[in-house]
Amino acid sequence: xxxxxxxxxxxxxxxxxxxxxxxxxxxxxxxxxxxxxxxxxxxxxxxxxxxxxxxxxxxxxxxxxxxxxxxxxxxxxxxxxxxxxxxxxxxxxxxxxxxxxxxxxxxxxxxxxxxxxxxxxxxxxxxxxxxxxxxxxxxxxxxxxxxxxxxxxxxxxxxxxxxxxxxxxxxxxxxxxxxxxxxxxxxxxxxxxxxxxxxxxxxxxxxxxxxxxxxxxxxxxxxxxxxxxxxxxxxxxxxxxxxxxxxxxxxxxxxxxxxxxxxxxxxxxxxxxxxxxxxxxxxxxxxxxxxxxxxxxxxxxxxxxxxxxxxxxxxxxxxxxxxxxxxxxxxxxxxxxxxxxxxxxxxxxxxxxxxxxxxxxxxxxxxxxxxxxxxxxxxxxxxxxxxxxxxxxxxxxxxxxxxxxxxxxxxxxxxxxxxxxxxxxxxx
Amino acid sequence: xxxxxxxxxxxxxxxxxxxxxxxxxxxxxxxxxxxxxxxxxxxxxxxxxxxxxxxxxxxxxxxxxxxxxxxxxxxxxxxxxxxxxxxxxxxxxxxxxxxxxxxxxxxxxxxxxxxxxxxxxxxxxxxxxxxxxxxxxxxxxxxxxxxxxxxxxxxxxxxxxxxxxxxxxxxxxxxxxxxxxxxxxxxxxxxxxxxxxxxxxxxxxxxxxxxxxxxxxxxxxxxxxxxxxxxxxxxxxxxxxxxxxxxxxxx
Numbered sequence: 069x070x071x072x073x074x075x076x077x078x079x080x081x082x083x084x085x086x087x088x089x090x091x092x093x094x095x096x097x098x099x100x101x102x103x104x105x106x107x108x109x110x111x112x113x114x115x116x117x118x119x120x121x122x123x124x125x126x127x128x129x130x131x132x133x134x135x136x137x138x139x140x141x142x143x144x145x146x147x148x149x150x151x152x153x154x155x156x157x158x159x160x161x162x163x164x165x166x167x168x169x170x171x172x173x174x175x176x177x178x179x180x181x182x183x184x185x186x187x188x189x190x191x192x193x194x195x196x197x198x199x200x201x202x203x204x205x206x207x208x209x210x211x212x213x214x215x216x217x218x219x220x221x222x223x224x225x226x227x228x229x230x231x232x233x234x235x236x237x238x239x240x241x242x243x244x245x246x247x248x249x250x251x252x253x254x255x256x257x258x259x260x261x262x263x264x265x266x267x268x269x270x271x272x273x274x275x276x277x278x279x280x281x282x283x284x285x286x287x288x289x290x291x292x293x294x295x296x297x298x299x300x301x302x303x304x305x306x307x308x309x310x311x312x313x314x315x316x317x318x319x320x321x322x323x324x325x326x327x328x329x330x331x332x333x334x335x336x337x338x339x340x341x342x343x344x345x346x347x348x349x350x351x352x353x354x355x356x357x358x359x360x361x362x363x364x365x366x367x368x369x370x371x372x373x374x375x376x377x378x379x380x381x382x383x384x385x386x387x388x389x390x391x392x393x394x395x396x397x398x399x400x401x402x403x404x405x406x407x408x409x410x411x412x413x414x415x416x417x418x419x420x421x422x423x424x425x426x427x428x429x430x431x432x433x434x435x436x437x438x439x440x441x442x443x444x445x446x447x448x449x450x451x452x453x454x455x456x457x458x459x460x461x462x463x464x465x466x467x468x469x470x471x472x473x474x475x476x477x478x479x480x481x482x483x484x485x486x487x488x489x490x491x492x493x494x495x496x
Numbered sequence: 497x498x499x500x501x502x503x504x505x506x507x508x509x510x511x512x513x514x515x516x517x518x519x520x521x522x523x524x525x526x527x528x529x530x531x532x533x534x535x536x537x538x539x540x541x542x543x544x545x546x547x548x549x550x551x552x553x554x555x556x557x558x559x560x561x562x563x564x565x566x567x568x569x570x571x572x573x574x575x576x577x578x579x580x581x582x583x584x585x586x587x588x589x590x591x592x593x594x595x596x597x598x599x600x601x602x603x604x605x606x607x608x609x610x611x612x613x614x615x616x617x618x619x620x621x622x623x624x625x626x627x628x629x630x631x632x633x634x635x636x637x638x639x640x641x642x643x644x645x646x647x648x649x650x651x652x653x654x655x656x657x658x659x660x661x662x663x664x665x666x667x668x669x670x671x672x673x674x675x676x677x678x679x680x681x682x683x684x685x686x687x688x689x690x691x692x693x694x695x696x697x698x699x700x701x702x703x704x705x706x707x708x709x710x711x712x713x714x715x716x717x718x719x720x721x722x723x724x725x726x727x728x729x730x731x732x733x734x735x736x737x738x739x740x741x742x743x744x745x746x747x
Contacts, residue, residue: 074602078591085590324586328647331550331582332603333575 071334075342082316083346089312093350094357097305101358105297105371119147123162123174123221126150130182132245136218139241140175145234159219166221173226173234176219185249188213193253218242294372298362299455300428303448305358306351306390307419310398313347314411317402336487344395351391352384359383375459382458382465389475390451396482397447403486422446450474501655501686502526502549507558509544509710518544520710521558526703528654531677531687533701533718535694535731537739541710542690543583546657549688550580562655576604579653579685583660585640586647589633593624593643596632597650604651611650618646622672638669645673649680656680658689662696674700698731708739 083089124140126133140146150157152165162174191213220238222231320326329339362374376383398415405411423429425439426448432440443449454471457463502525509519519541526532534542547553548560551567551574560566562574587596597615601607606614619628622642632640645661658677662670674696681687691697697704698718705715714721718731725734 070605070607071603074599078588078595078599081591081595082588323589324582324584325588327552327582327584328580328586328600329603330552331575331578331580332600333572333605334603 071338072341072345075334075339076345077342079316079342079346080349083312083350086312089315092308092312093305093354097301097308097354097358098361100305101297101301101361102365102369104301105294105366106369120145120172121147121149123157123165123171124148124150125157125159125162125174125176127159127179128177128181130180132182132185132249133177135245136175136177136238136241139245140238143237143241145237146173163221166223169223169225172223172230174219174221175238176221178216178218181216181218184213184216185246186253187211189246189249189253193250193257197257294362294366294374295459298358298366298374299459300452302355302358302387303390303426303451303455304419304423304428305354306387306451307394307397307422307448308416309347309350309354309391309394310401310419311412311415313343313395313398314402314405314415315408316343317399318405318408318411322407336490340399340483340486343399344392347395347398348388348391351394352387355384355387355391377459377462379458379462379464382463382468383455385465386451386454386458386468386472389472389479390447390454392479393447393451393475393482396479399486400482403489422448425449427452447475447478450478499528500525501528501563502688503559503561503564504545504549505559505561507545507548507555507560509541509548509553510556517556517710519548519555522707522710522712524705524712524715526686526688528686529681529684531681531689531700531702533697533704534688534690534707535697535704535735536690536707540707540739542707543659544710545707546659546688546690550578550657551575576651577654579648579651579656581645581648581656581658581661583663585632585644587632587640587643590631592629592631593619593635594628596643597646600647601650606651614650615646618650619643622646622676638665641665641669642673645676649685652683653685655686655688658687660691661689662691662693670696694732694735695730704731706735706738713738 083093122140124137126137137148141148149171152161155161157165157174159174159176162171162176165171166174218238220235222234320329330336359374359376363376364373367373397418401411401415401418405414423446425443426432426446427435427443428448432443432449435443450471454468454475457467457471461467504522504524507519507522508517510517522541522545534545536542544553548555549562551571554567563577565574567574588599591599594615597618598611601611601615616625616628619625622645624639624642627635627639632643635643641661641664645658648658649656656677661677662673665673677687677689677700689697689701701718703715703717704721705712706721707713714734716724721734722728722730725737728734728737
């Protein structure tokens, strides 16, 4: 026990004198979590809350374009720009501005949209009514009306998710305007009363959506950027210990201390035990620090505060086992590498890959089927699921047992491979 | 007659991916209380032999016993009984001399006041008292060598292996190291030592073996070896006569 404690103390001393390592372990994750949460919260708001300036070219100048303009203006998503330097924007100038990246979007309303839409609606209504014998007029010689296109110019740098959100938004708006026009046409044809106060057909939506977060008991945790990012990036930070830990092992091999230790009456497992305890303390400190940032710092930056919920002990256990998995990976990498130049870039890249396939950046359910299968082998995926079980689904120890079991197994397997590899390598 | 503390019987060592034996059917006994020099040109097999005696390498064949024990059965006991001073500075550069020695002392099972006293006494004896709490990476080569030595002897080993303990140090440091080793030997420690400093070996060793290409080509006290070699006035001349003057570069 004394040897294990001495090894732990030595590791703490070594780490405390490695300023670069400490920055990687504590400062980098803090910067990362704040930056990513701000960015993700910002992009979330870009689509839903804050106003994105867009160019609006009205070649129609009718009721429909007015309605589109009003609806766009009323929506929380856009700030409408119709003039540049007091000159009315044309389709060409809008296209050029978007291409240069000055604006992310230009909406161009085609000529005669209002009149043609009205004509089209009237024709359709007349057709239907004549089918039912309500209308006497003959509809055989109806003037053909060409379908209209609203041109949407997107900045090429705009991401697909933003494009989809905008297109859905405008599509919904146009559908609503079309429906309203149809309602009004029917109203006009069927009712004697032209008054808007007494509509024959109700325009309001019959079906609407209500977002409900399933919960157990009284605690309701609202999913938001903080709630998703803090666990994801805490895990990422925990796994970043792979870099200093593997470098620590490689250095020990290169500076001869490892050889000396092999001549001492101390087992390799005791030496690794000292490293494991030290880096586990680091992981848990990182976890507490990240939670503290989520709870106390993020709200000061205008972000939603982290709701830890009532299962703090389970969260702590998940962090502990995630830390063990990261340490196992670091020990394996340090044992297999011969130089810091091998272990550092490989460590950094592999952690980023494990994070990517583990669902830290893109949720696993959005990945292609094959990658969803691959994600099952990432310890970060197990850790993330366990964190989400507690953070978002209010799970307890029972719910996270499968994930922490896998994390423990990963630790045991990686350390076992390291010990066997070390023995084999020594048998020269 | 003294008791052999090291018994090497027909030991061979062949590294993987090589087609020659670094140690070839070597048999040797080292008696208690000796200062035994393993001398030889580069690539002769000295470090391989010492590495096998320290448990760092396994022999390909043959038997090896230390204090009547083998590494197969009693590795921990042997490691507790021996001290090793490797050729490289096997110390943590960002830790102080005191922190390094406290750690390596603990690895031998020493603790508390006993360990603190031993560390302080050893540092003082080797002239490093003033530098106790200075980091190793600020030390000169000679100072590092002295700390390297202390790390291998804190637990009073009965057998001490030294792989070129005075390489790259100034005369003053070398004298301090050699004097300390003589004192340890006087107190009962058997010393097995490799070096390229043949003048030092001649003065320091009670017995030497000259090894070349994995085999012992001559064994005896320095005086006897000199006497038995024609026209040799010192150990260096004996060495050249026995191993030749061709360069022994290897990679």
